[in-house]
Amino acid sequence: MIRHLVSRIATAGALIIPLLAHAAAPTIEVFKSASCGCCAKWVKHLEANGFSVKTQDVANPADYRQKAGIPDSLGSCHTALVRGYAIEGHVPAADIKRLLAETPRAKGLAVPGMPLGSPGMEGPRKDPYEVLLVQADGRTTVYKRYN
Structure with a gap:
């Protein structure tokens, strides 16, 4: 009886948790x-x-980068917006998740240019690159380094 109940609860949880995560x-x-x-x-x-x-x-x-307040010097090939932050270029998803969890006072994140090895730019080699946190005043700090 208890095993049956535990099995039903586990089955319900397995169905509900992915729906909540997606929502x-x-x-x-x-x-x-x-x-x-x-x-x-x-x-x-x-x-x-x-x-x-x-x-x-x-x-x-680039019009959207400008509207989001990201300096042209940090430009790449696309601009994204999520929960009030701008994401410029090939920023890894893990860094976007970290940004959304930490909610710093900033305009967003940028990976200037199109570095080989960044998400979407996979290929035969991986160049080192930095994800930059773009402060409200346009200054940047290194948010994460990839080697």
Whole structure:
């Protein structure tokens, strides 16, 4: 009897927990060029890591970077918005999750350029790169280093 009850509770939990996790997944809105393949790969990286993603193909993704207050010197090929933060370039999903958990006073995160080995830019080699936290005043600090 107890085993049967425990089995039913475990089965219900196994069904409900993934639904709750999916419902709580933040939606990231990505502004990208229609022809950019690496942006599509980055979107798949986000989805594989539990994010819900809404993409918008736009004529000039840099317009969205500017609207979000991210300096052009930190530019990449796409800009995303999530819970009031801007995400510029190929930022790993783990760093976005950390940002959303810590909720610092900042504009968002940026990976300037398109470093090989970053999510969406996988290939035969991995170059070192930094994820930068963009402060409210536009200054940056290193949020995470990848070697």
